[in-house]
Amino acid sequence: MDFYSFLIQLLNGLQYGLLLFLVASGLTLVFGIMGIINLAHGSFYMLGAYLAFALVSSTGNLFLALPVGIALAMMFGVGLEWLLYRHLYARDHLYQVLMTYGLILVFEELRSLIWGDDVHGVAIPALLAGSFPLTDNLSYPVYRLAISAVCLVLAGGLYWLIQKTRLGMMIRAGAANREMVQALGLNIKLIFTLVFAIGVALAAFAGMIAAPVSSVYPNMGAQVLIICFVVVVIGGIGSVWGALLASVLVGMADTFGQVLLPEYAGMSTYVLMAVVLLWRPEGLFKR
Amino acid sequence: MRSPTRLTVVLLAILLLLALFPLFGEKFYVQLAAKVMIMAIFAMSLDLLVGYTGLISLGHAAFFGLSGYVLARFAPQYAAPSLWTSLPLALGACAIFAAVTGLLVLRTSGVYFIMVTLAFAQMLFFVFHDTPLGGGSDGIYLYAKPEVKLGEVALLDLEDNQVFYWFVLGLMAAVYLFLRYVLASNFGRALVGIKTNEHRMRALGYSSFRYKLANYMLSGTLAGLAGYLAAMQFGFVNPEILSWHTSGGVLVMVILGGMGTLHGAVLGAFVFILLQESLSNQAWFGPLAKHWQLALGLFIIAVALLLPRGLAGLAQWRNRHG
């Protein structure tokens, strides 16, 4: 493969990886801080994509749809946490798996009832619809670059939030010692609700900005969830840094796998996971 | 807790009822009952891991599907395979897959284990979906059910609805008995010890890794038995049998019935399949039947929140409180 083809695949891999990171970071945060394994996390990604479809269909503008979608997703997250997830905090992983598995089924059927089972597309906003020329006949879509850029900004924002703000400090403290934080008078319940809502919003946002390039279709949530699990296993659970590195690795492995060995592309991420497991069973960055 | 003899009497009564069922049951229901018993074997195999060793596998469908695919691939194109060769081959494949993946997967624990087992099942899904090993998304058809012959004499005609039913019933009873023995043995007691306090077991001199690996292989092989029977019953295999829906479903069965009891797994399989069948029955629910997974999902959430010890636990609770 020549240099420009390689560059294109590299950018694709990076973009896919960064999108994965947004979703995976929510998953790993919720587990790291609240101790909940959430199988329905992929459904939030799907929710974002369908919200993008619905909102862009009615408003015609993705930039308008994004803040509305995020707000809706956060409200949804808060509601879900209050109604269902807060019962899982002290429970065995088994019950978390059971309940969130039931939730996946519910979400999939609700999606089917509300939006049907067809595949939908979302138009790329005109502002970002152009292509960045690379050579005489190769160019790279501006929108994909925009996705990567936005994800990087968000990743930076997440880092800043967790490492440099008081809220982030409380979040990290709550992860390390829940009782102590409560004893200090900080409202741990509020922190948990907030973290959960942020996780939902991140996944939904990822789904929204990915919708124009990956389409909106049933089962997209499950697909992304399983890949996110691989990311979390490779990166180490609870580690946002690990999730970033692992997401990019997985993104690259999958993208290049599809180009170089299309028959075995689906397996490439799992082979990567197996290799990491051999070397470091607790992930690259143990918490 | 019930005295052992009372439970034994109940189980024997159920066994007798099940044995007599094909004599007066309609063909559709006999087939459904056979399906339930196949899933009961599947659920018992997972209970070994989840209920008795504390290993939550979300990828058990891997063995279920692998076994079916091995049967379908091994079977000649226009003739019936022999049970004597195809069954050991399918089970052997599962045992080897369990050994290889177990060596990797058992290095993890807790949440990682859940995620990694799911991932490996998904990997196998892609193997059969994308590579020439499988038949793509359409799957592979089984021309005829395996034959059970001694020389030229046919011992069992598995194409017969009733004979197949009794064959499955016999196997389910055998698996149940086998597991009862295993769990009462040194090996079984060690597994429960590992589930209760793995650290202390190691401090006492048990190689917990080896026990878990052996259990994983046993569990995977039994799941393979279920998968083999299921492939026989359906007559074809496709990648969907390796999906996380299958893995999730069997896990629900085990928890629903009450894990760590073995008979709970059987009960859970029965209730789950019956629930599936009735909720998707269009004659009863009309157009809503298409969305039966919504009701199932809500049911599962309710069980998770309200019934911590499953249905078997409910029976125990009622027993104690009169």
Place this chain on the structure above:
Amino acid sequence: MAETVLRAEHLTKRFGGLAAVNDVSLELCLGQVHALIGPNGAGKSTLTNLLSGDLAPTSGHIHYAGLDLAGLAPERISRLGIGRSYQKTNIFLPFSVFENCRLAAQSRRQRPWRLFNSALGFGDVNAAATEALDVVGLGGRREVKASALSHGEQRQLEIAMCLATRPQVLLLDEPLAGMGPQESQTIIALIQRLSASHAVMLIEHDMDAVFAVAHRLTVMVNGEVLASGTAEEVRASPIVQQAYLGDEHGALDV
């Protein structure tokens, strides 16, 4: 002359930059109780973890039965004849007292291939478990669920499980923790009886108990050995008195 069965040489365990155990050497002899004392955080439990295999040393050796135990898995070390009881009760709470000991005894003759033989049918295992229970005095509580035992009885079970594996070396980590005076006397008498046929390492804060049973004493402070020798030598040492035991009139100063 007491026979040395276990010799730890220059054991060090670092966690990042911190040396929890620093160049510690120790000998355990058959027929003797070697007490390990020191303030909290001195590294006593870490050292015990190094000997039992729960942690691998950063450097150093542990000579036992012609092998170097450093870095071996805990199950291997246990099978070689080293038994350990824990400071924080580490029993199988849902099982009966007997089953706790039976499982411990089964570890010596595991026989996992005997799938069709009931675990309860192995006479040698049952006998070892019963013996261990009788030695600690829990013989009459066989069928009681471990979670229903009193704290003192749980500590007794903790030791019984250790004994049921018929070890040569006993690592007892604060066996008297949380016990009243009468219960403590029982355990101290037990340790004295056991010392005749085992090599015992005892970690304790109860100084009366320590001086009642110990033949040798090692004092650890900040991960290092402050003093080591016979009980009388260490007791009389002015360095130790100042650092740990306090002066003749005063109480313990940590």
